[in-house]
Amino acid sequence: MSKRIAGPEIERLIQLLAKVPGLGPRSARRAALHMIKKKEQLLAPLAGAMSEAVEKVCICSTCGNVDTIDPCMICSDPRRDPSTIVVVEDVSDLWALERAAALNAQYHVLGGTLSPLDGIGPDQLNIKGLVSRVAAGGVTEIILAVNATVEGQTTAHYLTDQLSGFGVKVTRLAHGVPVGGELDYLDEGTLAAALKSRTAF
Numbered sequence: 001m002s003k004r005i006a007g008p009e010i011e012r013l014i015q016l017l018a019k020v021p022g023l024g025p026r027s028a029r030r031a032a033l034h035m036i037k038k039k040e041q042l043l044a045p046l047a048g049a050m051s052e053a054v055e056k057v058c059i060c061s062t063c064g065n066v067d068t069i070d071p072c073m074i075c076s077d078p079r080r081d082p083s084t085i086v087v088v089e090d091v092s093d094l095w096a097l098e099r100a101a102a103l104n105a106q107y108h109v110l111g112g113t114l115s116p117l118d119g120i121g122p123d124q125l126n127i128k129g130l131v132s133r134v135a136a137g138g139v140t141e142i143i144l145a146v147n148a149t150v151e152g153q154t155t156a157h158y159l160t161d162q163l164s165g166f167g168v169k170v171t172r173l174a175h176g177v178p179v180g181g182e183l184d185y186l187d188e189g190t191l192a193a194a195l196k197s198r199t200a201f
């Protein structure tokens with residue numbers, strides 16, 4: 001049994017930080033110590049920002065994005081193309097696509113992928129919301145931006161079936177060689193996908 005080296009408040013801070021993805025117990029201790037050393041410049045403002053986030057952060061009732069307004073800023077933006085919806089697994093995927101700034105479309109966050117072994121079926125995901133948005137009309141294309149995993153592909157096939165009767169074009173992200181990638185470093189699955197998705201030069 002390890003000795004306690006700090007008061008319960010500091011121990012609690014470390015334990016909570018250790019639950020953040022990417023931070024283990026050692027990284028959490030370092031982060032906590034850094035924040036404590038910079039209490040006025042970092043710890044106090046962070047505590048205030050977190051308290052405000054607890055009060056104001058909500059889930060967008062339209063797309064499932066995280067924001068402080070509902071509908072979120074993306075859904076409320078009149079410059080967005082409402083005829084195209086990009087379907088993603090998680091909010092982090094939405095944010096990644098927004099950073100790329102390659103598309104000016106609407107989004108829909110599923111909240112995960114179908115995984116029967118983990119007890120995640122269609123009712124646990126935001127699939128009904130997507131079908132309702134398409135059924136309301138005005139949508140011409142659904143872009144399935146799900147991960148190239150077994151669960152992601154299973155989810156993509158399920159969504160394609162669910163949307164088949166609405167006359168919308170269902171597309172998916174191309175899979176293959178990343179920009180700046182070298183063929184020698186790619187796995188066989190990525191190379192096979194790149195060959196299947198080849199385009200005219």
